[in-house]
Amino acid sequence: MGLILGKIKVETPKYELLHSSDDYEIRHYSPSVIAEVTYDPAQLRGDRDGGFMVLAGYIGALGQPKNSKPEKIAMTVPVITKSPEKIAMTTPVVTRGGAGEVTMQFVLPSKYQKKEDVPIPLDERVVIKEEGERKYGVVKFSGVATDKVVEGKVDKLKACLERDGYRVIGEFILARYNPPWITLPPLRTNEVMIPVE
Template identity: 25%
Template sequence: MENPKFLFLGLIMIFIVSSTTKLVRCKTLESPQYTVVHSESDFEVRFYRDSAWMTAPTDEISFQKATRDGFHRLFQYIEGANLNYSGISMTVPVLTSIVPGAGPLHSSAYFVKFYLPTKFSAIPPLALPELNLRPDSWKSRCIAIRKFSGFARDSNIVKEAEKLALSLSKSPWANSTSKDSGYAYSIAQYNSPLRFIGRVNEVWVDVSEPDKDSCKSRLVAEF
């Protein structure tokens, strides 16, 4: 017969895990709106609507260090380090955009971006000057996406970007990578560093339509 003490502790743990799961499901974080316009087994193309971001430029050589430094400043901003003293809800994803260059990770600089909730998109609170942040308004655009799990690190982001490039080369979006954004690619991270299981990351690359029309004309599934 099982020890009643251990049985009781086990029931408590099940209750805690169950309650935590429900809380996580209920607390959905705001994210930029998009529509899927093309989907394959290893990538998809999304049409993103206009959105507003706050950007932290950083000249760190390491992707991981750049993301950590940029997000630290952005976190201060959303916690009230702005001229309005406004608290801003956490959103997803945290986006690290890589400027193409000759660096060890095919980069010359990084821009870490925080998606601003809709209520702040028109007039974002101004960041304190010492944080060195700047607002960034995005016009609607098409973005090719490749998902990958685990942690986004210096050791794997280039490989994931190369896999996306290979997939695009065999698709209707071959030779349609857009240079308008000025970024080689971006890494989107959706989870807290404290989460170790079921992590979701994405490689983002701006693409343009083969014809002159917007990719809105190719809608296949709406979210």
Template identity: 30%
Template sequence: MAKAPRLKITVINLLCLVVLCRATESPQYEVVHAESDFEIRHYRDATWMSATVNELSFQKATLFGFHRLFQFIQGANLNYSRVAMTAPVVTSLVPGAGPLHSSAYVVRFYLPAKFQDSPPTPLPELNLKPYAWDSHYVAVRKFSGFATDDIVVKQAAKLATSLSLSPWANATSATHYTYSIAQYDPPFRFFGRTNEVWVDVDASRFAGKASF
């Protein structure tokens, strides 16, 4: 019965140790449109390492997924390579019938430039896969505090409302994920935390809506 709490404490401790060295690499993007409560970004092609987690809770999925990713970046790969910490860690919701409208999540770690073209191969037992992120547009809403199960649903709903009242009302893309949560800070940072809700938007609707 105490296995899950012990795992939680262990992962938090690992996160604290890793993120003490502030992340210096993040996926590259350009802001192409800005409103008072959201912005549209154009992200470049990028390679991530991903962990699929069958879990109803966003918080638990992020915890368990990052635990596997942490092992990978600490050398649990066929190359025995240590991978520098980056930001953000992104958790994407896979649509389903659960209480948060999800039955699974995908937790992603952005690979540093050194490994973008040739990621280390994860050990098979970690069940991780490289994810090629094609260049695309994303609607982004920032929020502070801790990203809990309740808060991420509310923040995603606020972004959806903002988009519905903007020129981007019908521009959300038909992807496998309804939204993603990007987290930039370690768990021991209690103030000034940065989180974001991401929703893909259709690039074909980009013309005429940008404000450079």
């Protein structure tokens, strides 16, 4: 019932709130370890998961973990998506993209402090990386994170950050905290995050 109502009961990344206003928050995130898959959305041919199933297989969310131990790795949220162009519609994952490619990421549980702590993926498409400390301007919203909605949130957030003297230093990421196939749209938690200096 909690998933339907949008209740978040899994680990989320640790951050320090540096500033809060009516328009946005500035957050400082601790280092983390991520698992990611890069793909070309134009080549999915009806496979709409965009790499989610590959990452879910790695952590063992759908059965036997596809990693060297094999060790079941707890799911965390958000799933982050980053793309300089269109946003791939996926469940909670991180997505980065360029030249038509998108990268979907799972932030791994905080017990994994270094890349070496993490079980090795059996699927060569899964890449393990460390992300250092980072600072983001963040706006939270509910509903369905369509391209049009996200574009509006990004434009408004950038304008507010620049108005208040923050320097944007990279592309936005979309963070989704709830499974879209289970959680009612008005109860979903989404965030647009823009890296700032």
